[in-house]
Amino acid sequence: DKxxxxxxxxxxxxxxxxxxxxxxxxxxxxxxSKVKHEEVLEMKTALLGPNHLDVALHLCKVGELRLNTGDxxxxxKALEQALRIRRLHYxxxxxxxxxxxxxxxxxHL
Numbered sequence: 001d002k003x004x005x006x007x008x009x010x011x012x013x014x015x016x017x018x019x020x021x022x023x024x025x026x027x028x029x030x031x032x033s034k035v036k037h038e039e040v041l042e043m044k045t046a047l048l049g050p051n052h053l054d055v056a057l058h059l060c061k062v063g064e065l066r067l068n069t070g071d072x073x074x075x076x077k078a079l080e081q082a083l084r085i086r087r088l089h090y091x092x093x094x095x096x097x098x099x100x101x102x103x104x105x106x107x108h109l
Contacts, residue, residue, distance in 0.1 A: 051085050056086050
């Protein structure tokens with residue numbers, strides 16, 4: 001598969017890739033961080049399913065990084081997908097207004 005990791009995704013491997021992404025971001029390498037966060041998104045989706053709230057939360061992070069790297073269209077796509085998942089879990093804690101405000105911010109660029 002694309003990530004070279006096969007089907008053995010687990011919480012620890014996801015956390016390790018996420019930590020690498022965070023270190024890249026702290027060191028100013030936004031593009032590489034975005035790529036790693038996209039990998040984390042794929043891993044979380046494979047492990048948890050496409051409608052899990054953790055996937056929605058990570059879509060917000062990916063959307064933010066896409067925006068920061070100049071991919072406004074990709075940012076909107078990620079944030080709208082997060083919103084769709086959030087609406088499936090309306091009684092849970094992910095803030096719809098926050099996602100909508102991020103989508104609005106992207107649309108104003």
